[in-house]
Amino acid sequence: MNDDELSPATIAITAGRGASGRALAPALWASSTWESESLDDANRRATSIRHTDFYSRYCNPTVRSFEEAVRDLEGAEESLAFASGMGAIAATVLALCSTGSHVVAQRQLYAGTLAFLQGPCARLGIETTFVDVATPGAFAAAVQPGRTMVILAETPSNPRLELADLDELGAIKGPFTVVDSTFATPLGQRPLDHGIDVSLHSATKGLAGHNDATLGVISGDADLLADIWSYAVLHGATPSPFDALNALRGIRTLAVRTRQQNESARSIAVMLADDPAVQAVHYPGLSEHPQHDLAARQLLQYGTVLSFDVGSRDAAAAFLDRVQLCRVATSLGGPETLVCHPATSTHASLTPDEQASTGVTAGLLRLSVGLEETTDLLADIEHALRA
Ligand code: PLP
Numbered sequence: 154m155n156d157d158e159l160s161p162a163t164i165a166i167t168a169g170r171g172a173s174g175r176a177l178a179p180a181l182w183a184s185s186t187w188e189s190e191s192l193d194d195a196n197r198r199a200t201s202i203r204h205t206d207f208y209s210r211y212c213n214p215t216v217r218s219f220e221e222a223v224r225d226l227e228g229a230e231e232s233l234a235f236a237s238g239m240g241a242i243a244a245t246v247l248a249l250c251s252t253g254s255h256v257v258a259q260r261q262l263y264a265g266t267l268a269f270l271q272g273p274c275a276r277l278g279i280e281t282t283f284v285d286v287a288t289p290g291a292f293a294a295a296v297q298p299g300r301t302m303v304i305l306a307e308t309p310s311n312p313r314l315e316l317a318d319l320d321e322l323g324a325i326k327g328p329f330t331v332v333d334s335t336f337a338t339p340l341g342q343r344p345l346d347h348g349i350d351v352s353l354h355s356a357t358k359g360l361a362g363h364n365d366a367t368l369g370v371i372s373g374d375a376d377l378l379a380d381i382w383s384y385a386v387l388h389g390a391t392p393s394p395f396d397a398l399n400a401l402r403g404i405r406t407l408a409v410r411t412r413q414q415n416e417s418a419r420s421i422a423v424m425l426a427d428d429p430a431v432q433a434v435h436y437p438g439l440s441e442h443p444q445h446d447l448a449a450r451q452l453l454q455y456g457t458v459l460s461f462d463v464g465s466r467d468a469a470a471a472f473l474d475r476v477q478l479c480r481v482a483t484s485l486g487g488p489e490t491l492v493c494h495p496a497t498s499t500h501a502s503l504t505p506d507e508q509a510s511t512g513v514t515a516g517l518l519r520l521s522v523g524l525e526e527t528t529d530l531l532a533d534i535e536h537a538l539r540a
Contacts, residue, residue: 161226161340162408169222169401172205172214179401182214182394202379210391219397220370222404223360226339227352229372233382234397238335238355239265240390241369242305243273245351248384249329250302252278257295257328258305259286261315261511264500266307266333286315287444293325307333308342309452312460312495312519313512314435316444319451323348329377335359338486340411341454350377359457359486361400362410368396410488410524414457417530418522424531425461430538432516433462458485458521460495463538466515469494473518475537478525485521490530492520 159167173180187206189195198207205214216234224232235241246269250256258270260283270281284291292304304325306317314336322330323344331351332344338359344352354360356368369390371381415438422436434441437448438455448455463469472492473481479490483499493499500513508514522530 157228164225165222165340165404165407168225169218169220169404171221172218179215179218179398181398184213185209203382209394210389211386213392213394213397215394215401216392216397219356219368219392219401219404222401223339223354223356223370224372226404226407227345227372228343229345229352230375231378232370232372233378233385234356234392235369235371235385236390236392237367238263238333238353238357238369239269240388240392241353241355241371242266242333243269244385244388244390245331245353245371245381246270246274246279246303246305247277247388248381250274250279253300254279254302255297255300256281256303256305257292257301258283259292259307259310259317260284260507261286261310261313262305262307263311263333263335264502266305267507268502270305286310286317289318289321292317292322296325296328298327301328304328304330305333306331307335309336309437309456309458311336312435312458312499312517314437314442314456314458314460315512316437316447316451318447319344319347319349331371336456336458336485337452337454338407338411338457340407341415341456342452345372347451350374351381356400357486358484359411359414360404360407361396362403362407362486362488363399364484364487364489366396366399366403368392368400411454411457413524414522415454417525417527418457418459418520419455420527421520421522421530421534422459424535425459428535428538430463430468431461432464435460458519460517460519462514462516463518464516466494466496469516469518472537475539476533477536478529478533479520479537485519487521488524490521490523490525492518495519 203212220232308317436459
């Protein structure tokens with residue numbers, strides 16, 4: 154059977170076995186360097202793109218297996234891994250932009266990405282225009298022909314689960330379109346099928362899925378990724394083979410994990426939407442979500458993360474005090490249900506104005522739904538809401 158005849162759940166099992174020989178579990182290639190047989194051989198390895206047996210910053214067999222698994226899940230020609238999601242974002246933007254370049258990005262971004270665009274990029278003379286992700290045509294309208302090198306979207310967005318229209322972005326000609334698809338995982342959304350140039354993940358999250366790996370990964374055309382690799386090898390946000398091994402193991406169960414987490418997330422969203430202590434629930438799977446039609450068109454799964462507003466910082470603090478099963482921590486996509494207060498944690502670096510314009514309100518809580526039994530989670534949340 155060809156890969157394009159297999160379902161994604163099966164690809165998660167079959168993909169990325171290149172460096173393991175006949176072993177069923179991935180092999181850990183810890184080596185940072187490889188011996189050469191001759192000067193010609195050394196020269197061939199040093200000047201090849203991503204030679205697996207040269208030096209680990211250039212490429213590593215265990216990391217390569219992880220990249221191949223993501224490549225097959227994304228339906229891409231190539232994938233390239235990094236030491237973190239931020240490593241992937243920083244290296245991709247800096248590989249594609251120079252001083253004087255222009256970026257169009259949405260306002261509703263993970264705070265680290267926002268800080269990167271506003272800080273280091275601005276300092277290097279890379280200017281960003283921020284647009285509202287949910288406004289039709291906003292990205293295209295902000296493009297400056299000949300100057301805009303990158304359009305950067307994050308969908309669903311952190312923490313309010315707002316969506317960028319992938320078909321609309323994919324139709325924009327000129328700049329490279331880069332989509333941070335972390336919240337969806339490759340099983341929940343396939344940006345490349347919509348004409349996007351680069352699909353990007355913080356694999357630290359649902360892709361690796363066990364809170365035991367810090368990784369980023371991008372996927373797209375082989376030529377484009379070879380260009381990005383040429384910069385990435387100097388940027389140096391090189392993934393650890395150990396983290397790639399953990400992520401590869403995590404990928405094997407991606408389908409069953411996300412299926413269960415999606416079901417629980419939906420049940421929790423429905424319960425919260427009915428609760429008088431909750432002022433708003435943000436989950437694209439709810440028919441009340443303002444972009445539910447778009448979600449139904451482009452998401453294959455509505456997702457494992459939701460956010461909700463309990464009205465005030467005090468009410469949020471009381472909720473966090475009372476949860477017993479849900480753990481108070483940032484990050485998402487792992488087996489444990491995590492809840493965080495974005496205004497004081499993930500998005501604490503935003504100014505009050507930025508928090509207001511991106512909907513990071515004082516009462517907003519973000520929930521990453523784990524693998525505990527749904528009924529236990531519902532009971533824990535219900536109990537905490539009665540604070
Ligand atoms: N993109 C999104 C949507 C995120 O939520 C995060 C982190 O939370 C990142 C990127 C950065 O990933 P990492 O922490 O692996 O650098």
